[in-house]
Amino acid sequence: MSESVWIELQAAFWPVAVGIACNTACGLLGCFLVLRRMSLLGDAISHAVLPGLAVAYLLSGQLGGWPIFIGALAMGLLTALLTQTLHSQAGVREDASMGVVFTTLFAVGVVLITRAAAQSDLDPGCVLYGMIEYVGINTQPVLGYPVPRAMVTLGTALAATLVFILLFWKELKLSSFDPALATAMGLSGTTMHYLLMGMVAAVTVASFEAVGSVVVVAMLVAPGATAHLLTDRLSWMLVTAALVGVLAAVAGYAVALWLNTSLAGAMAGVLGLQFGLAVCFAPRHGLVSRWLARAQLGVRIVAEDILARLYRREESLVESPQPDYEPEVPVSMIARWMARWQLLWRGEVVPLEATLRLTERGRQRAQSLVRSHRLWEAYLEKNLQLPLDHLHEPAERMEHFIDEQLQEALQAELGVQDVDPHGRPIPPGTD
Amino acid sequence: MISYNTLIVLAGGSLLGASAGLVGCFAILRGRALVGDALAHAALPGVCLAFLVAGQRSLPPLLCGALASGLAGIWLIALLRRHTRIKEDAAIGLVLSVFFGVGIALERMIQNQSASGAKAGLDSFLLGKTAGMLLADVYLIAAVSLLCLATIGLLYKEFKLVTFDEGFARAQGWPVLGLDLALMVLVALAVVIGLPSVGAVLVAALLILPGSAARFWTDRLGWMLALAAMFGAWVGLAGVAASATFSKLPAGPIIVLVGAATFLASLALAPERGLAAGYWRWRQFKYGLDQRQLLRVLYEVVEQQPPAARIKLDDLLARKSWKRGDLQRRLRRAERAGQLRVTDGAAIALSAVGRRQAALAARKQRLWELFWVEYPDVAASLVDLDEQTLNTAIPAELMTELIDELQSRGRWPVVEESP
Numbered sequence: 001m002s003e004s005v006w007i008e009l010q011a012a013f014w015p016v017a018v019g020i021a022c023n024t025a026c027g028l029l030g031c032f033l034v035l036r037r038m039s040l041l042g043d044a045i046s047h048a049v050l051p052g053l054a055v056a057y058l059l060s061g062q063l064g065g066w067p068i069f070i071g072a073l074a075m076g077l078l079t080a081l082l083t084q085t086l087h088s089q090a091g092v093r094e095d096a097s098m099g100v101v102f103t104t105l106f107a108v109g110v111v112l113i114t115r116a117a118a119q120s121d122l123d124p125g126c127v128l129y130g131m132i133e134y135v136g137i138n139t140q141p142v143l144g145y146p147v148p149r150a151m152v153t154l155g156t157a158l159a160a161t162l163v164f165i166l167l168f169w170k171e172l173k174l175s176s177f178d179p180a181l182a183t184a185m186g187l188s189g190t191t192m193h194y195l196l197m198g199m200v201a202a203v204t205v206a207s208f209e210a211v212g213s214v215v216v217v218a219m220l221v222a223p224g225a226t227a228h229l230l231t232d233r234l235s236w237m238l239v240t241a242a243l244v245g246v247l248a249a250v251a252g253y254a255v256a257l258w259l260n261t262s263l264a265g266a267m268a269g270v271l272g273l274q275f276g277l278a279v280c281f282a283p284r285h286g287l288v289s290r291w292l293a294r295a296q297l298g299v300r301i302v303a304e305d306i307l308a309r310l311y312r313r314e315e316s317l318v319e320s321p322q323p324d325y326e327p328e329v330p331v332s333m334i335a336r337w338m339a340r341w342q343l344l345w346r347g348e349v350v351p352l353e354a355t356l357r358l359t360e361r362g363r364q365r366a367q368s369l370v371r372s373h374r375l376w377e378a379y380l381e382k383n384l385q386l387p388l389d390h391l392h393e394p395a396e397r398m399e400h401f402i403d404e405q406l407q408e409a410l411q412a413e414l415g416v417q418d419v420d421p422h423g424r425p426i427p428p429g430t431d
Numbered sequence: 432m433i434s435y436n437t438l439i440v441l442a443g444g445s446l447l448g449a450s451a452g453l454v455g456c457f458a459i460l461r462g463r464a465l466v467g468d469a470l471a472h473a474a475l476p477g478v479c480l481a482f483l484v485a486g487q488r489s490l491p492p493l494l495c496g497a498l499a500s501g502l503a504g505i506w507l508i509a510l511l512r513r514h515t516r517i518k519e520d521a522a523i524g525l526v527l528s529v530f531f532g533v534g535i536a537l538e539r540m541i542q543n544q545s546a547s548g549a550k551a552g553l554d555s556f557l558l559g560k561t562a563g564m565l566l567a568d569v570y571l572i573a574a575v576s577l578l579c580l581a582t583i584g585l586l587y588k589e590f591k592l593v594t595f596d597e598g599f600a601r602a603q604g605w606p607v608l609g610l611d612l613a614l615m616v617l618v619a620l621a622v623v624i625g626l627p628s629v630g631a632v633l634v635a636a637l638l639i640l641p642g643s644a645a646r647f648w649t650d651r652l653g654w655m656l657a658l659a660a661m662f663g664a665w666v667g668l669a670g671v672a673a674s675a676t677f678s679k680l681p682a683g684p685i686i687v688l689v690g691a692a693t694f695l696a697s698l699a700l701a702p703e704r705g706l707a708a709g710y711w712r713w714r715q716f717k718y719g720l721d722q723r724q725l726l727r728v729l730y731e732v733v734e735q736q737p738p739a740a741r742i743k744l745d746d747l748l749a750r751k752s753w754k755r756g757d758l759q760r761r762l763r764r765a766e767r768a769g770q771l772r773v774t775d776g777a778a779i780a781l782s783a784v785g786r787r788q789a790a791l792a793a794r795k796q797r798l799w800e801l802f803w804v805e806y807p808d809v810a811a812s813l814v815d816l817d818e819q820t821l822n823t824a825i826p827a828e829l830m831t832e833l834i835d836e837l838q839s840r841g842r843w844p845v846v847e848e849s850p
Contacts, residue, residue, distance in 0.1 A: 039524035040465055047632075090698055090706070095464045096643050103636035104691040107684035110558060114680050128557055128632065129535045214472070214632060215535065218528035225521045262539040268532020275525060285516055 008257075014136050014148050015263055016253050021154035022132075022210045023245030023267065025161045025203045027223030031234075031241050032196055034224035035176045040095070041080065043217045044102035045197060046204040048079040050109025050127065050213055053205055058116045069202050076201020077194055079105065106213070130212035130264045133256075150209045157206035164199055165238070168192070173234055211264040219245065222271035229275075229282040244274055301400050302331050302339035304369055307348065308399070310358050311366035315424075364430065371427040372402035374420035375410040381421040382414060388421055404429065436566060437675075441668055443569040443576075444561070447625060448637065448667020450576035452659040453583055454621040455638030456645070457614055460594045466505060466615075468635035469527040471622045473504025475534025475631050478556050479541060488553070490568040490627065497556075497623045504530050505615060531631070559630030559683030561674050572624045579617055583656075590614060591652055628671070630683035640690035641666060647701035662697075666690040718764065723792050724751075725761045726770070729781060730789035730844060738786075741778040783847070790844040797842055798825075801833050 033042045052071035060067065079101055086097035113127050132150070139146035165172065175182040175192045183189050200220070207216045227240035252267030259266070280287050340356070343349045348362030358366060376398045377391040402410070407429055418426050433441075458467050477500020478493050485492040504526045511522040538553050583590065592600045593610045601607045618638070625634040645658035670686030677685055702708050728750050732742050748758060762779065765771050770785030781789060802825065803810045813824045825833075837843040 034518075034521045037518055037520050039520040043524050043527070090647075091704065092643055092646070093459060093462065093464070095462060096459045096639050099464045099468060099635055099639040100643055100691070100694060103633055103639070103687055104694075107633060107636070107687035107691065110684040111680055111688070114684075118679065125554065125557070129532075215528060215532045217524055218532050220528075221521055221524040222529065225517055225525055228517065228521075229515065256536075259536070259540055260543050261536040265532045265534070265536025265539060268529050269536055272525070272529035272533065275529070279511070279515055279517075287514060 011136075012253055012257075014151060015132050016249050018132055018135050018148065018150050018154055018210050019249030019252065019263065019267060020246050021151065021158045022207045022216075023219050023223065023249050023271075024242045025154065025158040026207060026216060026219035027227075027241040027245040028161050028165060028238055029196070029200055029203055030220035030222075030224035031227060031237050032172055032176055032224075033200065033220060034228055035234075036196075038196075039217075039221045040098060041083070041197065042200050042204075042220045044083065044098045045076045045079050045201050046213055046216050046220070047102040048105035048109075049075045049201050049205050049208075050106055051075065051112055052109075053208060054109050054112030054116055058112065058119075068205060072201045072205035073198045075105070076197050076204075079201075080194060080197045126209075126212060128212045128214050129262055130208065130210050130215065132210040132263045135210070153206045154210060157203045161199065161203060164195075168195070172196070176234075211267065215264045215268050218268040218271050219248075222268075222275050223248070226271075226275045226278045229278040229285045232284075244271070248274065298331075298335055299338045299342060302335050303343050304365075304400055306339055306343060306356070307358070307362055307366035308369045308373065310349070310356060311363065311370050314358065314363075367427045368404070368407075368430070369399050371429060372407055373399040374424060374426045375407060375414065376402060377420045377422070378414050378417055378426070379410050391421055439566060439569050440561065440564060441671055443573045444628065444667035444671035445664040446573045446576040446580075446667070447628060448641070448663035448665070448670070449660040450579040450663070451621045451625055451634075451637040452641030452645075452663020452666070453656055454579055454614075454617050455640075455663075456642035456656050456659045457583075457590055457594060458618050458638055459642045459646075461611075461614065463615075463618065464639050465523055465635070466508070467618050467622055467638045469508060469523045470501040470505055470619055471626065471631045471634045472527040472534075473530035474498070474501035474623060474626060475531050475556065476500050476537055477503075477534075478626070479534055479537035479553065482541060482553060483537075490565070490571055493556075494571070494623050494626070497626055498619055500530070501619050501623060502616075505619070534631075555630070555681075556626055557630050557632060558681035559626075559628050559633065559674075559686070561628050561671050561682040564627065568627065572627070575620055575624045579621055580660075582613070582617060586610070586613065595652075628682055629686050630681065633683040633687045636687040636690055637663070637666070640687070640694050644690075644694040644697040647697040647704045662690075662693050666693060721757075721761055722764060722768075725758075725765060726785070726789040726792040727796050729771070729779070729785075730793040733781060733786065733789065734793075734844070741774075741780055744773075744777045744779065747779070787846055790846040793844045794846070797837055797844070798830075798833055801837060802829075805833070805836075 030039075030042065033039050049072045052075035053068060056068040056071050082101045083094075083098045086092045086101065087094045090097075092100065110127060135148040135150040138149045140149050140152060141147070142152060171182070171187050171192055174185070175187055175189055179189050182192075204213075204216055204220075207219065211219060223241035223244040224237070226244050227237040230240050231237050248267045248270045252263060252270045255261075255270060256263040256266035278286065281289070283289055340349075343356070343362065344351070346361070348359055348365060349356040350359055351357075373395045376395040380386050380391050380394060381388075411429070418428075420426055455464070455467070458464055474497035477496035477498070479496075480500070481492045481496025482488065484496075508519070508522045508526050511517050511526075512519050517525075541553065589600075589605060589610055592605065593607055593614075597607055600610075621638060622634050625637050629637055641659040641663035642655070644662050645655045648658055649655050666686060666689050670682070670689045673689060674680070674682035674685040697705065699706050728747060729742065731750070732746060733740075736742075744758070744762075748755060762771070762773055765785065766773055769782060770788060771779055771781045773779050799810075834843060
């Protein structure tokens with residue numbers, strides 16, 4: 001490797017490491033915030049820990065250390081408590097009470113920090129966006145190596161987060177997805193809530209030096225939200241969130257270097273980009289895949305309509321050269337064309353002059369469809385007493401979603417009935 | 432003597448506070464308080480981009496950029512909420528922080544490229560700065576504030592309807608979506624003009640605090656709006672003045688602290704909804720309960736004794752698990768009310784008034800008791816929170832029935848009629 005690249009990598013090492021620790025710790029906790037719909041409370045806490053931090057800084061002269069964590073935990077719990085109290089006792093709306101509490105506390109914090117900064121070298125702007133680029137300056141020896149203090153703090157925070165999640169895995173999982181059941185099983189929902197908020201406060205304060213009070217919310221919410229779009233299982237969600245955070249740290253550093261800008265801002269931007277990509281392209285919940293799934297469904301429905309129409313034409317023994325297999329409901333040309341192509345490709349129809357003809361395979365599928373349609377009509381007439389002209393449309397819609405199992409159940413419910421309400425025979429099912 | 436400039440700045444601050452407070456009322460009532468916060472944070476990239484395009488720190492283009500960027504953020508939140516499985520709170524938090532982070536990145540880029548003057552100009556958008564604002568800027572802010580106020584004035588009835596009964600408004604044919612949009616634009620305007628003074632991080636407080644404070648004083652929308660405007664004007668005025676005094680501190684936090692003080696004062700002192708009033712009511716209620724209980728127990732003692740006999744303090748003490756100090760306090764209150772007299776600190780004599788009231792209190796309690804026993808399912812839905820409930824809740828025939836029952840058991844107190 002060339003010399004200059006090595007130097008660059010060395011310079012990058014600690015900021016990226018700190019970034020990884022920050023993003024991962026925040027992202028893991030943030031998964032639970034997103035699931036419990038507490039993202040804004042996380043936002044509030046990250047703002048509200050500032051006074052505690054400021055007081056600790058004024059007392060100790062540095063931004064790290066154990067008293068700060070205790071102070072942060074207390075502030076975090078206080079915020080959650082104050083918000084809850086304002087809402088339940090004073091009748092202030094929930095979001096307004098959150099807004100009142102965290103803006104006030106943040107204002108107090110800024111005033112204190114600015115006073116503290118006047119007495120030292122602290123740049124009050126770092127309150128808002130951190131100073132992760134300069135983490136290499138304050139180091140302390142760990143196992144003989146000089147490690148940035150921020151790394152020690154965030155490393156500890158990350159370790160604490162992992163321990164917390166592993167220790168309370170079952171409780172967190174249950175209380176996040178089914179709070180009522182959790183309470184019924186004796187798990188105190190309040191305890192879990194305040195434990196989680198306390199952890200968020202501690203991790204936020206640890207991240208303060210890295211990314212500041214406002215950008216940290218991106219680290220809390222974005223990885224979890226991105227993971228939520230990519231997977232449905234909690235364990236995978238946590239892993240994905242961690243990976244998203246790691247990627248954001250690495251790519252963020254590259255972007256910050258390239259554009260010569262703030263690393264915290266660049267990481268937030270990369271997180272946003274990842275989220276945007278997930279929104280569009282996530283395999284099941286992404287916009288593109290949902291559109292594709294809808295389109296697929298649309299084509300299937302048009303194709304099945306064509307088959308059913310052809311079958312009915314055969315039934316009524318009318319041969320017509322006109323392509324009157326068109327679906328009753330107007331559909332786009334693309335849908336029609338794709339449906340026709342799909343049927344041809346599957347061997348369910350063959351072209352016949354200007355129209356189509358069912359193959360044996362096609363006839364079987366069409367027969368099943370028409371059976372579903374007529375069974376449903378009979379069912380509606382028998383159980384809902386709908387008039388005859390109200391039966392066709394709902395059956396037309398339902399026929400695509402009735403499988404063989406449901407057909408048998410319907411047949412059993414209808415008993416010995418082989419004609420639909422219009423008098424047409426119900427085709428037999430495949431044995 | 433205040434200079435013309437200072438006067439204009441103070442007036443501008445008041446107008447800003449008033450319009451923000453007014454708009455904020457509707458935002459709070461529609462549950463959109465934190466969307467205003469998201470708007471403020473999301474406005475930052477727009478400010479930076481506008482600066483890059485305009486090339487100078489001139490307020491109108493910066494505010495336009497802020498408006499565009501803020502509204503884009505709001506639009507994105509709505510989109511996320513409607514088309515993905517991401518819930519509203521996560522959408523708000525995400526847009527807020529990502530936009531802000533991008534804004535910070537842009538700001539740093541600008542700072543690295545141009546002279547230091549630019550940095551100072553943009554920094555003030557984060558936490559606010561009232562000193563050194565150009566007069567032209569103040570005029571602009573004042574003008575937009577007046578526009579907001581005028582719009583609220585024009586559309587007052589429509590906003591009121593949509594806020595409190597959206598379904599009815601829709602059924603009546605009002606363009607609910609359009610009105611909602613108009614409100615959001617007003618919120619955006621109020622936020623954006625607040626940016627230079629209060630900063631992006633805290634301007635949401637300018638919307639939330641006055642309205643929340645006003646809410647404590649009244650239940651009527653008109654009064655709430657008027658008070659919010661007044662509080663907002665006060666916060667704007669005092670905040671700007673205070674930040675001029677504490678010039679080393681950024682203006683935003685100072686203004687917010689003035690607002691917070693107003694909020695806390697309202698919370699504590701407002702009649703009816705305030706904490707002090709609530710405490711007072713609770714105290715009165717508790718004393719009433721305590722004194723009625725004392726009278727009942729006194730009656731139970733007196734029932735079995737000849738009328739002239741004294742009641743011993745220790746006897747009373749033994750009947751319930753009350754502490755000596757508490758009992759003595761209750762006795763003193765009863766003494767002040769003329770219901771009894773305590774002699775030698777240990778013997779109690781009921782006055783005629785006291786005996787009558789004690790009998791009435793015992794009557795009430797025994798009626799309730801019997802009612803609960805005989806008709807528990809009905810009684811469960813009634814609560815004797817005040818003296819009137821008994822007479823209004825139980826029908827007359829039932830009352831007679833209960834009284835007969837008590838009389839037959841010998842537990843119906845005799846009340847001497849007052850002459």
